[in-house]
Amino acid sequence: MNPKITYLLTTLMLLVGCDAHTPASLSFNDVRNELKANNRVLDGHTKTDDIITLPFSEAYLARRHHLYGSVAVDVLTQAQQQELEFLQIQERYPERFLPWPVQVNMLENLGTNNEKLAAWSHLVQTRLQKAIDSKIYLSRYERDRLLQYITTTTPQVGSIVSLETYLDTYKPRTALGLYQLPNGKEWYQSKLNYYYGLTKAPSKTLNAIQQALASQGKKSSIDIDDSNGRHFTLHYLQAHCELINGLNWIDSYINLPETARHCAFSIKPDTKHLILALMEIDLGIHYQGWSHKQASVTLQARIKLVDEQTAALIESVLLYPGSVFSLANIAGFNSL
Template identity: 35%
Template sequence: MNKTPIISLLFCLLLASCSKPADLFSSYEEAQTALISLNTALSAQKNSHATGLSNEQLPFTDAYLARRHDIYQQLMQMKLTVAQTNQVNYLVIAERFPERYFVWPAHTDVLSNMLSIVKNDAQYKNIEQWLIFVQTQLKAAEQSNLKLNKIEHNYLKHYVQQAINSTDTPIELNESLSVLNNYLAQYKPRGSIGLSGLANGSQWYQSKLNYFANDVLSPLEWLSRIDSKFKSMQSQKQHTMVEASNASQLTKLLLTDSKIMGLDWSTGYTLLPQRANATQLEPADAQLYMAMMETDLGVHYHAWTLSQARLNLLKRLNISEEDARILVEDIIFYPGQSFSFAPQLLN
C-alpha cells in the first residue's frame, strides 16, 4: 500500500489548520463582540470588565488593522440581514481611505479611555508607544498631503494638555506626552474643515452618503432634492429644540435603546440608517435634519468655512450661536450621518 498520498494529505490538512485565523466566528454576534473588544480604546463600553489592552487594541496600529480586517472578512462570508450586509460593505470600503493616518480620532478621548483600563507599568509602555505612533502617523500623513483640520487639531491639543495637567496621569507618560504636545503646538492644520480637503476625501464622503442615505446620488443631486424640499415646506422658521451638548446630537437622538446591533464604534454600534428609518420625526426635527444635511454637503463637498456652516444653521433653525457651533462640530466629526434621514425626508 502506497502511504505517500495519505501522509501528504495529512500534512496538507495540518498546514491548512495552522493557517486558519486564531478564532472563527460562528455568528454575527460573536464577530460583533470581537469588534467591540478590539475597539475598547476607541469606544469604552459601560459595564466593561476589561483589565488591560493588547497590542491589537491599540487603535490603528498594524496589529489592530490586521485583526479588524480579519473580522470584516469573516463577516463577509456570513449570511446577514440586508442592513448588516450594507454596514459590513461600508466598513470594508472605508479601509481604503486615510483613516489609518489619524489614529487618534478627535471626537473621542482615546488616552482617557486607555487610562481607565490600564493600571500597570508594562501597559503604560504600550500607551507610550502608541502616543509616539500618533505623531509618527501624523508626520507620514503630511507627506501624503493629509492633515488634520483646525477643529480636530484643537481637540487633540486639548486632550494632550489635559493629560499633562492631570495629577492622575502616570509619570511614565510624561515624556511622550510632552513630545506630542510640542509637535501639536507647531502643527499647521489644513484650511478646509471638510473631507473634500483630504486626498481622496471626495470619494470617502461619497461612500458615506451612499451608506447612510441607502442610495447612490451625487452631492449635487442631494442638494437639489434638499432645495426642493425646503421650498415645499412652510416659509416661516419652526422652533427647534436642540440641547447644547458635547455629544453628537444625531447619536443622542437615536441611541436611546441600549441594545447593540451594529459593528461601527463611531455610531455607537448601531445600524444608524435602520434606526433612523424607524424614528418618526416631528416637524421641528425634520427641519433640523434637513438643515443638517444641507450643511453637511456644504462642509464636506462645497468646502464651507466654519462661519458659513454656522450661519446656514442659524438661517434655517431657531437656535442659539452655541447650539449652531455644536451642530457644526457634529457634522465635521460624523460626515454623512444626518443622511440616515434622507429616505424619510427626501424621497
C-alpha cells in the same frame, strides 16, 4: 524595556493570536463582539495592567480586516451585508493615517501608564508624519481638539510633552470637511451611499434640500440638547427608536440606516426642518468646502438656535460625516 520594543512584541503576539484562534467563519454577533474587543481602548474598557492593541496600529488594522473577512456572509441580512460592505470600503480611505479619532479622549482611556502613553505618542507622531507624505492632514478643528485633550487630562510625562510640541507646530489643512483630503469626495460619497441609501450626486441632493427648505418658509424654533460632541443621529434614534445592532464603532455598534427604516416614531415638523438643515450643512462642509462660519450662518438662518447649540450641531456634522442622512428615511426625505 524600551516602549517601542514592548509595543512591537505586543503587536506580533496579537497578530499571531488572530490567525491561531479566530475561526474561518463567524456569525454576525461573534464578529460584533470581537470588534468590540479590538476597540476596547477606543471604548474606554481597559484595565491598568491590560495588554492592549492601540487603535489604528498595524495590529489593530490587521485584526479588524481579518474580522471583516471572517463573517459568514450567507447568514447575514441584507442590511448587515450593506453595513459590512460599507466598512470594508472605508478601509480604502485615509482613516488609517489619522490614528487618533478626535471623537475620543484616548489619553483618558490609556490612564497613567507611562509605557502605554509613550507607545501611543510614538504611534500618533509617526503616523501623522507619514500622512503628510501622502498629503493627508488633520483639520485645524481636529488638531485643536487633540491639543485640548492633552492640556486638560494628561499628566505631563515626557512622551506626551513631545506629542504636544509636535501638534503645536503641526500645520493642519485649511478646510474642515472631508473633500480636501485625497479621495475625500469619494470617501464622503461612500458614506452618503450607506447612510442615505442613494447614489445620487451630492450637488443634486443639496439643490433638492435647499429647495425643500425654501418651500418651508420661516425658520423653526426647536429645543435641542447642546452637549459637546453629541452624535445627533445616534442620540435621536436612541431616544425614539428600537435600536438594531451593527458593527461600526463610530456609531456605537448600531446600524443607523436600518434602525431608522424600522422606526415607527412620528417626527414633528420642526424636527424634520432641523434634519433637512443638518443635511444641508453636512453636504456644505464635507462636499462643497464650507467654512465653520458659513455653516453657522446658514444653520441659524434655517433654525432659531443660540450659538452654543449651533456649535454643537456643527460639531456633530464634523465628527460624524453623512450620518444625519440616516434620518432622511424616517423624516420622509429619502426621495430628495
